[in-house]
Amino acid sequence: MKKSFxxxxxxxxxxxxxTPYSSARDEYTGKIGVFLDANENPLGSVLSKDYNRYPDPHxxxxxxxxxxxxxxxxEQIFLGNGSDEAIDLLVRATCTPGQxxxxxxxxxxxxxxxxxxxxxxxxxKVPLTTDFQIDTEKVLNAIRxxxxxxxxxxxxxxxxxxxxxxxxxxxxxxxxxxxVVDEAYIDFAAITSWNQRxxxxxxxxxxxxxxxxxxxxSLRLGMCFASSELIAILDxxxxxxxxxxPTQHLLYQALDHVQTKNELVKQIxxxxxxxxxxxxxxxxxxxxxxxxxxxxxVEFDNAAGTMKYLIDERIIVxxxxxxxxxxxxLRITVGTEAExxxxxxxxxxxxxxxVIA
Numbered sequence: 001m002k003k004s005f006x007x008x009x010x011x012x013x014x015x016x017x018x019t020p021y022s023s024a025r026d027e028y029t030g031k032i033g034v035f036l037d038a039n040e041n042p043l044g045s046v047l048s049k050d051y052n053r054y055p056d057p058h059x060x061x062x063x064x065x066x067x068x069x070x071x072x073x074x075e076q077i078f079l080g081n082g083s084d085e086a087i088d089l090l091v092r093a094t095c096t097p098g099q100x101x102x103x104x105x106x107x108x109x110x111x112x113x114x115x116x117x118x119x120x121x122x123x124x125k126v127p128l129t130t131d132f133q134i135d136t137e138k139v140l141n142a143i144r145x146x147x148x149x150x151x152x153x154x155x156x157x158x159x160x161x162x163x164x165x166x167x168x169x170x171x172x173x174x175x176x177x178x179x180v181v182d183e184a185y186i187d188f189a190a191i192t193s194w195n196q197r198x199x200x201x202x203x204x205x206x207x208x209x210x211x212x213x214x215x216x217x218s219l220r221l222g223m224c225f226a227s228s229e230l231i232a233i234l235d236x237x238x239x240x241x242x243x244x245x246p247t248q249h250l251l252y253q254a255l256d257h258v259q260t261k262n263e264l265v266k267q268i269x270x271x272x273x274x275x276x277x278x279x280x281x282x283x284x285x286x287x288x289x290x291x292x293x294x295x296x297x298v299e300f301d302n303a304a305g306t307m308k309y310l311i312d313e314r315i316i317v318x319x320x321x322x323x324x325x326x327x328x329x330l331r332i333t334v335g336t337e338a339e340x341x342x343x344x345x346x347x348x349x350x351x352x353x354x355v356i357a
Contacts, residue, residue, distance in 0.1 A: 005202040007229055010094050010148050010177050015233060023057050023240040055245035058235070062248050065255045066223075070208075072195055075228040078235065079251075081242055083184060083207045083222030088115045089234050090180060090205065090224075094148040095121040102149035103142055105134060106324040107158055109182060112151040122146075127324050132159040132289070134167040140174055148177045155185040158320045158331045160291030162189055172201045178230075180205040185293035187213030187265050188272075195225040202227050212294060213265050216254060219247050268294050272334045278344050279332075284351045286328065295333045302354065303328045309350040315343055 008016065023038075036042075038054055045051040063074040070077070080086045095102060097120035104112045105128050116123045124147065126139045139150065150171055154163035171179050181194045183206055195206040206225040211217035221243070224234065243251075276296055279285050284306065287299040300306045303321045307330060310317055318331040335343065 001200050005176065007202070007227070007233075010203075011233055012094060012096055015093055015237065018236060020236040021240050023054070026057065026240075049246075051245065053245070055241055055243060055248055057240045057242075059243055059248055059251075062251050062255070065252060069255060069258060070193070070195060070223075070225065072198065072225055073228070076195075076198055076225055076231060078224035078226070078231050078238075079243055080222045080224065080238070082211070082220040083182065083209045083224070084111050084115075085238070085242065086207055086222055086224035086234065087111050088118075089237055090149065090178065091115045091119050091121060093233050093237055094178065095119060097121065100146045100148050101144060102151065103139060103147060104151045105139070105153070107132075107156070107320070107326050108151065108153045109157045109184075128156070128159075130325065132156055132161050132325065133164055134171070136167050136170045139171060143175060143177075147175075150175060150177065150179045151182065152179060153182045153184075155183075155189050155292040157184065157293070158295075158318070158323060158326060158329070159289055159297050160185075160293040160295055161289065162191060162292045165191075168194070172204055175203065178203050178205050180207060182207040184209045185212055187261070188269060188294050189292035191292075198225060198227060202229075205230065210251070210254070213268075214254060214261050215264060216250075219250060221247065221251060268334050271337060271340060272296065274337075275332070275334055275340045275344075278340075279347075282344075282347055282351060284347065284354070289329075295331055297326065297329050297331050299328045300330060301328070303330055305354070306330065306347070306350060310343075310346060313346045315346055317343075 035053065040054065041052045059079045062079060063077045066077060067074045078086060101122040101124050102116055103124045103126055106125055107128065113123055124142050126135065126142050129135055152163055152168055155161060156163060168179065168181060181204065183193055186193050186208060193206065194204060198204055208223040210219065210221040272291065272294065276288050279288055279298060284301050285298060286301050289297040297320065307319050320326040320329045320331045
């Protein structure tokens with residue numbers, strides 16, 4: 001249990017006093033009435049659905065339905081246009097441009113660095129160890145008075161592994177800023193989400209997404225879990241209608257299908273193990289890194305040639321060979337059984353051609 005944490009030390013001072021945009025739906029929250037307050041088209045929409053009214057800016061129904069599924073309170077949930085919106089808002093809420101800094105642990109998800117750069121925030125890089133774990137001593141030594149955020153991706157992208165919980169807990173205890181644990185791939189990992197420890201660590205922020213296990217990448221839906229005080233800050237600075245009405249409606253429907261999501265995850269995990277086993281038999285494969293996600297980081301003896309051949313065969317994987325600690329590595333998403341078979345056949349053919357040449 002963290003003994004004390006002052007959110008005001010982390011949030012940019014003027015944000016606390018900021019008066020947020022007040023939308024028409026903030027001034028009247030009822031669902032029934034003659035709505036002449038938001039300059040909407042009263043005659044309807046050019047489409048068959050009634051899209052002429054603005055959506056709920058606070059996504060109340062969706063949060064109430066999501067909260068028991070995630071084991072948190074509705075007021076501890078922020079819903080955004082993908083996790084990227086929450087990432088950007090966290091940087092903007094905490095870091096004064098040109099003055100403050102944040103810490104990232106490469107190799108990691110690229111949007112942490114991009115968002116920092118956009119907002120003119122100094123990036124302190126503390127690489128993970130060779131087995132993709134946190135060197136807590138180096139991270140703690142890198143913290144400065146102006147450091148506001150530490151980004152931790154677990155399971156990590158692109159390596160796929162879970163970060164040791166003890167290391168995250170050490171950072172939470174020692175750091176007076178926000179520790180953001182990005183759990184985009186948590187549904188594929190055999191571990192309890194950090195969102196169950198929000199009351200224990202007031203400086204803990206947890207990100208999740210509907211893009212992976214839920215199969216809703218096209219909807220662009222991200223979740224952020226944190227103290228109700230911090231969530232109120234994010235709600236204050238977000239665009240008023242950041243999630244469209246159709247998106248909220250589809251999310252509300254999707255939350256009825258938790259079991260379907262679980263079944264999809266089970267299938268993907270089985271396919272991941274089959275794919276890893278098959279890849280391990282190929283002579284061109286040097287190493288398959290352990291994965292707690294829906295992808296594999298695979299080191300090849302000829303990553304550049306393999307990548308080019310796969311592209312020529314219209315099989316698209318992600319080249320991570322120039323990323324910190326990932327020399328010679330391609331990141332391969334677990335596809336359908338048929339897609340995985342196409343990949344394996346192509347890799348075998350490339351290897352045979354390489355031997356002949």
